[in-house]
């Protein structure tokens with residue numbers, strides 16, 4: 001199987017960074033290519049309807065119990081909709097997402113990890129930010145035309161190469177933000 005860098009014609013830069021799901025080294029790629037961020041990407045599993053709220057509803061704050069490593073700032077992350085729905089039983093229509101696809105167990109889009117801060121005592125990042133959490137803020141959110149099936153994991157996880165290939169092949173289109 002050819003490496004992604006060969007298939008997509010990327011140039012190799014200095015140090016090697018683990019990229020592939022099996023832990024093998026993949027070449028670190030210069031960031032001059034638009035698709036480079038997709039080569040470095042991790043995935044983030046989010047339960048529905050909150051995954052759809054990011055892709056279709058303008059949610060740009062992800063509440064997490066841990067701070068985002070500075071290493072990941074500016075990186076593209078795959079937005080993965082968990083198979084299980086959120087325990088709070090918030091519905092898609094509660095969030096104004098009646099027309100959102102509601103895919104589960106799949107990568108549904110991409111976003112760039114923009115910044116991270118601790119929630120302020122007075123509250124911030126309304127209406128999505130919650131007290132007591134770290135707020136990971138997102139930008140450049142895009143939907144995937146065809147969701148890519150994948151099993152979710154905790155934290156920022158490394159997607160299988162096949163998943164990355166599928167995402168790259170779809171050339172995600174920008175979608176308007178409400």
Ligand SMILES: [Zn+2]
Pocket residue numbers: 061117118119120124125129135
């Ligand atoms: Zn905030």
